[in-house]
Amino acid sequence: xxxxxxxxxxxxxxxxxxxxxxxxxxxxxxxxxxxxxxxxxxxxxxxxxxxxxxxxxxxxxxxxxxxxxxxxxxxxxxxxxxxxxxxxxxxxxxxxxxxxxxxxxxxxxxxxxxxxxxxxxxxxxxxxxxxxxxxxxxxxxxxxxxxxxxxxx
Numbered sequence: 001x002x003x004x005x006x007x008x009x010x011x012x013x014x015x016x017x018x019x020x021x022x023x024x025x026x027x028x029x030x031x032x033x034x035x036x037x038x039x040x041x042x043x044x045x046x047x048x049x050x051x052x053x054x055x056x057x058x059x060x061x062x063x064x065x066x067x068x069x070x071x072x073x074x075x076x077x078x079x080x081x082x083x084x085x086x087x088x089x090x091x092x093x094x095x096x097x098x099x100x101x102x103x104x105x106x107x108x109x110x111x112x113x114x115x116x117x118x119x120x121x122x123x124x125x126x127x128x129x130x131x132x133x134x135x136x137x138x139x140x141x142x143x144x145x146x147x148x149x150x151x152x153x
Contacts, residue, residue, distance in 0.1 A: 022047055022050055022074070022084070022113070023047065023113055023120060023151040023152075023153060024046065024047055024152065024153045025044070025045070025046045025047070025151075025152045025153060026044070026045050026046075026120045026149035026150060026151045026152065027042070027043070027044045027149055027150055027152065028042075028043055028044075028120075028147060028148050028149030028150055029041070029042065029043060029147065029148050029149075030042065030043025030057040030059055030068075030145065030146070030147045031059075031145065031146040031147070032057065032059050032066065032068065032092075032126065032143070032144075032145050033143065033144050033145075033146075034126070034128070034140050034142050034143025034144060035140050035142065035143065037061050037064070038061060039059035039060060039061045039064075039066050040059055040060060040061075041057060041058050041059035041060050041066075042057065042058055043055065043056070043057040043059075043147050043149060044056050044057075044149075045072075045111075045120070045122075045147070045149060047074075050074075051073055051074050051075060052071070052072075052073060052074070053071075053072045053074055053086070054069070054070070054071055054072070055068075055069070055070045055072060055090075055107075055147075056068065056069050056070075063096045063097055064094055064095065064096035064097075065094070065095050065096060066092050066093070066094050066095075067092065067093045067095075068090065068091070068092040068093075068105065069090045069091060069092075070088055070089065070090035070105065070107050071088045071089065071090055072086040072087065072088035072107055073086060073087055073088055074086040074111065081115050082112055082113040082114060082115045083110065083111075083112050084110070084111045084112075084113075085108075085109070085110055085111075086107070086108070086109055086110070086111055086124070087107065087108045088106075088107045089104070089105055089106045089107055090104075090105050090107065091103065091104055091105060092105055092128065101130055101131075101132055102130070102131050103128040103129060103130040103131065103140075104128065104129045104131070105126050105127070105128050105143075106125070106126065106127045106128075107124050107125075107126055107145070108124060108125050109122060109123050109124025109125060109145070110122065110123055110124070113151060118150055118151040118152075119148070119149070119150065119151065120147075120148075120149045120151050121146075121147065121148055121149075122145070122146065122147040122149075123144070123145070123146050123147075124144065124145045125143070125144055126143045126144060126145045127139070127140065127141045127143060128140045128143050
């Protein structure tokens with residue numbers, strides 16, 4: 001009887017620990033770096049369903065404010081509790097010094113919800129196509145994002 005109880009408890013423990021650690025909403029700090037500039041500010045990520053999330057950030061750099069909105073499709077890695085990959089895209093509006101610039105963004109990265117802790121960390125590659133009517137369009141491949149967020153649920 002003890003073996004059956006112990007075996008059942010172990011099976012239940014491993015089944016729970018292997019479940020996806022998808023959270024609903026997380027709020028924290030976002031960092032967007034590329035082309036010699038590093039933007040820092042508040043970041044929020046919300047899952048609309050198990051695989052679909054939206055991320056919004058308002059970040060700041062000397063004299064410039066950036067507002068970013070991204071859609072991300074998430075999926076988990078088998079056997080990696082709390083670790084997911086994601087891909088998606090969106091846009092950023094840069095504004096400062098009486099000028100503004102609109103950029104289309106891609107997003108490809110990793111999101112890790114630390115098991116047993118209300119913390120999620122994310123890192124992604126964010127290439128950008130800046131649409132500037134006066135100076136022409138420019139592509140920035142070397143742009144990256146980092147997020148550290150407190151998970152609410």
